[in-house]
Amino acid sequence: MAELTMIKAVTNALDLELGRDEKVLVFGEDVGRNGGVFLATEGLQEKYGNQRVFDTPLAESGIIGLANGLAMQGFRPVAEIQFFGFVFEAMDQIVGQAARTRYRTGGRFSCPIVIRSPFGGGVKTPELHADSLEGLFVQSPGIKVVVPSTPYDAKGLLISAIRDNDPVLFLEHMRLYRSLRQEVPDESYTIPLGQANVVRQGKDVTVIAYGYMVHVAQRAAEQWSKEKGVEAEVIDLRTINPIDIETIVESIKKTHRAVVVQEAQRSSGAAAEIIAQINEHAIYHLEGPVLRITPPDTVYPFGLIEDEWLPDEQQVLRGLEKVMSL
Amino acid sequence: MSTTIAADQIPHLQVLDENGKVVNSDLVPNLPDDQLRELMRRMVFTRIVDQRAIRLTRQGRLGFYAPVAGQEASMIGSEFATNKEDFILPGYRDVPQAHFHGWPLYQWILYSRGHQHGGEVPQDVNVLPPQIIIGAQYVQCTGMALAFKLRGEKRVAITYTGDGGTSQGDFYEGINFAGALHVPAVFIVQNNQFAISTPVRLQSAAETLAQKAVAAGIPGVQVDGMDVLAVYAAVKQAVDRAREGDGPTLIETQTFRYGPHTMSGDNPTRYRTKELESEWERKDPLIRFRNYLEGKGLWSEEDENRAIEEVKDTLNDALKQADSYPKMTIPGLIESMFENLPESLVRQKAEFSGEAK
Secondary structure: OEEEOHHHHHHHHHHHHHHHOOOEEEEEOOOOOOOOOOOOOOOHHHHHOOOOEEEOOOOHHHHHHHHHHHHHOOOEEEEEOOOHHHHHHHHHHHHHHHHHHHHHOOOOOOOOOEEEEEEOOOOOOOOOOOOOOHHHHHOOOOOEEEOOOOHHHHHHHHHHHHHOOOOEEEEEEHHHOOOOOEEEOOOOOOOOOOOOEEEEOOOOEEEEEOOHHHHHHHHHHHHHHHHHOOOEEEEEOOEEEOOOHHHHHHHHHHHOOEEEEOOOOOOOOHHHHHHHHHHHHHHHHOOOOOEEEOOOOOOOOOHHHHHHHOOOHHHHHHHHHHHHHO | OOOOOOHHHOOEEOOEOOOOOEOOHHHOOOOOHHHHHHHHHHHHHHHHHHHHHHHHHHOOOOOOOOOOOOOHHHHHHHHHOOOOOOEEEOEOOOHHHHHHOOOOHHHHHHHHHOOHHHHOOOOOOOEOOOEOOOOHHHHHHHHHHHHHHHHOOOOOEEEEEEOHHHHOHHHHHHHHHHHHHOOOEEEEEEEOOEEOOEEHHHHOOOOOOOOHHHHHOOOEEEEEOOOHHHHHHHHHHHHHHHHOOOOOEEEEEEOOOOOOOOOOOOOHHHOOOHHHHHHHHOOOHHHHHHHHHHHOOOOOHHHHHHHHHHHHHHHHHHHHHHHOOOOOOHHHHHHOOOOOOOHHHHHHHHHHOOOOO
């Protein structure tokens, strides 16, 4: 057991899977000798050689297309998109190709790729580095979308993603890479994809979040508890496609109120889907409407205003007050 | 001052002239008589299936179809140079190559109609169902070729696109990755002069499409795509090179499609002249190769008629098999999304089976 940051937990998961299964390959821009721009793949090329951990030319569609070809030939590629804002370049190879392979070939071929990518805001990047574009993939059939919020989860979920026989998008929030440490077992373990985690027990309202917003929600819940004695239950979704609606419904049966905290813009994303599913499965357990706490429907803004744009604890508290008053 | 790569800097291969006379005896492939006859039989088969397919489309018995007449040498000659264990990633027009590589005709018919089983390629057949997105197969081809290289297998990945496809980002990314990773791949550009209606001169200022290989650091070859022996020779050389670990090749076959882009309504008279069509018809790949074989006493009218007759039976059997294949169902479709369905899809499957919980 060691205290690891999320970035080290990712490296550890890749290391263990490269060691376990020779079909696992790790590649992308600068992932070899440099170990990735965030050092997620540090030391892996040295350990496993440049046939299994390698740099590619700088082209995202090429990287994912390469992964698709390898996967259809039985490999387990873990491809890195250096920043998630660059994913537009690879949309066809992900949504038009990888996610359709099983369907298109009636199961003759599958495409067990993992696409790892740093995403999320609050770290003052240039434009199109920090977007929260996960909603585009939540809407896409045939691909799973996983978003860990802790080092422990990152390791177990990434190992599950690599072993999954279908494409998985694995989104690592940049603000979480080095901001917290956690005890992480040395050995290999898996956390099932599609299973949410109740990270704070509470009886008064359900707060649903993923990625960095889990931490914002937890801090707001602690403050609320101290100041007002109101107890929020916080659910970390961990996977946003598919959504673990069962865990959400169980919580709402107890709290009868819910709010979703999302770092991405308001409309049509994961939060919208969560609320639609709550509507389908739990509306009679609710005492009021489910709210979304999100930034406005603008593009992800430039650095000098991003802190104001991103939801923070105060915004979550205001949202909680509002949902309790309805 | 500027310099560009000129067409005469790119090798241009031709074996037979328009009358079927050998113009380059060094390039004549060393194929036994029965294989030469097989090449002809396959080209006749392809031409007749194309004619039948056009009629079947008009009758509503086929769905999506992209005519192939004119491109037989390019298609048949290139596939003939591969081994069964080599992997072909076809574009949507490349049905003949996929078929002769093992994709059963009845599955092509189902694919054309929009039945999922069409793409369920048999286990021992090394092709993907035809790609619809122009160029997407190029980067995947590089990935498959890398798989062969990493496993130390002496296999080659072969893919196709058209003249329009060479404008796509995936085209450049595919050949550039292949060069950088030095993988056993062969990239074929069937330059049939028009991308739907857009002529190749509006597609690129490059004098040849083969020269696009130069920027990727791989060999580029242009070949007379109406000459089946030249196509075979060029692809065989590239496939052998790849198999021996000498890396990828880009091959441009200069060809022409006689018919429309697809049977979905484009009208070639709007974008090309009768003169241009006649000019290419004079280069016809079947006439040329038939003359060559007749000169060697390897093909007769009887052979031709037998090859034509054979299509009827084969195609009728395939149609019957396709007609009797079970219909798709929505639950079946849902099942094909993932190996293990998430709860949400399990519920939807029940809902669409009429067993909603």
